[in-house]
Amino acid sequence: MKIVLVNPPSPPEFRVSRGLMGGFGMAVNPGLLYPPIELAHVASVLEADGFEVVLLDCDARGLDTAAARASILDAKPDFVALDSSSTSLDKDLELARGVRHGARVPVAILGSQVTYTPGEIFANDNVDAVVRGEPEATVLELAQRVREKRGFEGVEGISWMKRADGGATEIVHEKEREKIRDLDALPLPARHLLDNQAYHFPGIAGPVTTVKSSRGCPLDCSFCGYTLAQGLRFRFRSPESVLAELEEIVNKYGVHQVVFRDPIFTTQKPRIHAICDGIIARGLKLEWQCETAVKTLDKELIEKMARAGCTHISLGVESGNLEIQKKHCGAKLMDHDKAVAVFRDCRAAGIETRAFCMVGFPEETPAMAEETFRLVERCDPDQVQFCAVTAYPGTPLYKMLRGERDFDYATMTGFQALEGNEHMSAAQIEAKIREGYRRFYGRPRRLVREFRHPIRLASKVARYFTLFARRAGA
Numbered sequence: 001m002k003i004v005l006v007n008p009p010s011p012p013e014f015r016v017s018r019g020l021m022g023g024f025g026m027a028v029n030p031g032l033l034y035p036p037i038e039l040a041h042v043a044s045v046l047e048a049d050g051f052e053v054v055l056l057d058c059d060a061r062g063l064d065t066a067a068a069r070a071s072i073l074d075a076k077p078d079f080v081a082l083d084s085s086s087t088s089l090d091k092d093l094e095l096a097r098g099v100r101h102g103a104r105v106p107v108a109i110l111g112s113q114v115t116y117t118p119g120e121i122f123a124n125d126n127v128d129a130v131v132r133g134e135p136e137a138t139v140l141e142l143a144q145r146v147r148e149k150r151g152f153e154g155v156e157g158i159s160w161m162k163r164a165d166g167g168a169t170e171i172v173h174e175k176e177r178e179k180i181r182d183l184d185a186l187p188l189p190a191r192h193l194l195d196n197q198a199y200h201f202p203g204i205a206g207p208v209t210t211v212k213s214s215r216g217c218p219l220d221c222s223f224c225g226y227t228l229a230q231g232l233r234f235r236f237r238s239p240e241s242v243l244a245e246l247e248e249i250v251n252k253y254g255v256h257q258v259v260f261r262d263p264i265f266t267t268q269k270p271r272i273h274a275i276c277d278g279i280i281a282r283g284l285k286l287e288w289q290c291e292t293a294v295k296t297l298d299k300e301l302i303e304k305m306a307r308a309g310c311t312h313i314s315l316g317v318e319s320g321n322l323e324i325q326k327k328h329c330g331a332k333l334m335d336h337d338k339a340v341a342v343f344r345d346c347r348a349a350g351i352e353t354r355a356f357c358m359v360g361f362p363e364e365t366p367a368m369a370e371e372t373f374r375l376v377e378r379c380d381p382d383q384v385q386f387c388a389v390t391a392y393p394g395t396p397l398y399k400m401l402r403g404e405r406d407f408d409y410a411t412m413t414g415f416q417a418l419e420g421n422e423h424m425s426a427a428q429i430e431a432k433i434r435e436g437y438r439r440f441y442g443r444p445r446r447l448v449r450e451f452r453h454p455i456r457l458a459s460k461v462a463r464y465f466t467l468f469a470r471r472a473g474a
Contacts, residue, residue: 001147002052004077005043006099007036008084008092009058009068014413018085019210019261022225023112024392025085026414031202033059037210037261038110038135039083040189045136048187051143055193065091069098077105079146081131081139084111086392086412093126100127106146108158110135112229113409116394118159119171128152130159133229134179134215136186179230183215183237188245196253204287208257209249213242213275217263219293219330221318222397223358223389226263234267239274243282250284258288265290266297266305273301276308287311291356293332299345306349313346314354315339320375321368324361328397336375343379353381359436360389360429362400362421369424369432373439384440386433388417 010016017034018025036057043053054075058068072080080099084092092109100107110131114121118130129152131138138157145152152160157177162170180186191209201208214237215230249255266272279286289312297313305313317339318329325331333339346353355376359369376384390412391398401419411418415433417426424432441450 001078001143002054002075003046003143004054004056004072004075004080005036005039006068006072006080006082006095007039007055007057007059008082008088008095009064011088011091012064015059016085016088018083018088018111021112021390021392021414022227022263023085023115023229024225024412025087025111025113026387026412027087029202031200033199034201034208034210034259035060035191035194035196035199036083037189037212039081040191040194041186041212042081042135042139043190043193044187045140046143047190049140049144051147053190053193055190057194057198060195060198065095065098068095069102072099073102077103079106079108079143081108081110081135081142084109084114086113086409089113089409093121093124097124097126100125106142108139108142110139112225113393116228116392116398117409118173121159122161122171128160129155132157132159133177136180138177179216179233179235181235183235184241188248191249191253196255201257201259204257206257207255208259209253209255210259210261211242211245211249212261213237213265214262214267219264219332220396221330221332222328222400223391223395224263225392225395228392228394230263236268236271239271239278242275243278246279246284246286247282250286256285256287258286260288260290262290262292264293264296266292266301269296269298269301273304276304276310279308284309289313291316294339294342295332295335297342297345299341302342302345302349302351306351310351312352312354314356315342315381317355317372317376317379318358319361319364319368320371320373321364324364324368328361336378339375340378343381347382352383353379354383354385355379355381357384357386357436358389359386359432360417360421360424362397363423364389364421365423366428366432369436373436376436376440377443380446384437386436387414388429388433390414390418 014027015030016025017028020026043055046053082096096107106128108129108131109127114130115132121130141155159173162172197207199208216234217227218232220227286309291314357372391401417429420426
């Protein structure tokens with residue numbers, strides 16, 4: 001039995017990276033192309049159960065929707081599962097619908113957006129099932145049901161369309177599936193199904209891949225999709241499991257650049273020390289980067305990470321206002337002096353940094369946004385990213401803001417403000433974001449540093465003009 005897993009094409013206006021923002025996806029620099037590692041994890045579980053799997057990454061192959069549909073149909077699948085994102089959802093569903101009607105086989109869709117809006121996905125006979133939450137075990141059970149020629153009733157973690165004999169339909173939401181407790185029990189992602197040389201990251205020479213060494217985060221920031229997809233409890237892979245994957249990446253696939261996709265990579269410091277010690281002891285020729293929080297770092301760990309090949313750390317700053325931090329950001333950054341010290345220690349160790357910042361929180365005033373600008377200028381990271389606060393479905397922020405309103409998912413790029421707050425309109429929030437970029441990069445000393453790396457500067461300029469691109473009709 002053949003299963004085709006699909007990472008659909010990005011919209012024509014910009015590239016979408018579906019694994020970001022906890023699986024809601026976001027618009028990214030055109031120079032960034034991550035592998036669909038979530039689908040590779042699903043593929044490995046399916047292959048372990050004897051299924052033949054094709055993994056079609058449409059962006060890596062340069063396929064538009066029509067070409068993607070043709071490629072899927074040419075594969076003659078028995079079952080198809082597609083990833084999705086908020087801002088590309090209409091195009092993702094168009095592809096799903098075309099495959100479903102063309103191949104006449106069951107089609108499922110997964111991702112955080114469809115997890116939290118499952119009832120809307122079944123309009124126009126788009127799909128047969130929505131995979132809610134963590135996908136590996138759920139997609140496996142769906143595939144087993146197809147193989148056994150059984151229906152989907154009772155499969156935990158899905159929503160599906162039940163059709164009565166008289167033609168009436170009912171959307172059935174099966175009970176939630178428990179999160180995978182033992183991540184070490186999962187096989188390594190099926191990278192042999194990917195063109196591992198196709199993936200790249202701005203400013204990095206050579207191919208790049210991603211690794212998920214843990215899942216979950218208890219901080220429960222009001223805007224964050226990772227807790228929705230992965231839960232509020234940290235689940236860690238052992239250092240041995242992570243090192244086995246890194247060895248395979250280097251020795252089998254010849255890839256030497258890794259981006260860890262954990263929400264907060266350095267939460268369990270002894271585990272990170274063990275991973276770093278293992279990289280050094282094995283002599284792995286590896287450069288890697290991660291995302292984490294300021295409060296989970298110290299000088300000793302930063303220096304160990306640098307010795308083990310860490311070249312870049314992205315740090316969640318979000319807001320420089322302490323009330324916003326406590327209410328919306330999990331109180332991750334309450335000590336500004338420590339933040340300055342962490343960024344300084346990274347630079348001293350030879351690790352580049354990026355600060356993630358946000359503008360447009362509920363109740364945020366222009367003066368509060370100024371506090372964020374001042375903090376990030378004090379920290380002086382190598383790069384900064386300003387996002388518009390976005391209320392993704394299912395997040396505490398979405399529940400706080402939605403009321404009777406509906407949001408246009410096509411606008412959820414991560415940079416386009418969906419609406420204003422009490423003190424700033426959507427246009428003013430976007431203007432503030434542009435101001436933040438101009439202020440940060442327009443400082444004379446900063447400009448001198450930027451012009452030392454003209455290729456990277458060109459990439460940043462290209463990204464700046466991509467950030468506020470809008471979907472046609474959005």
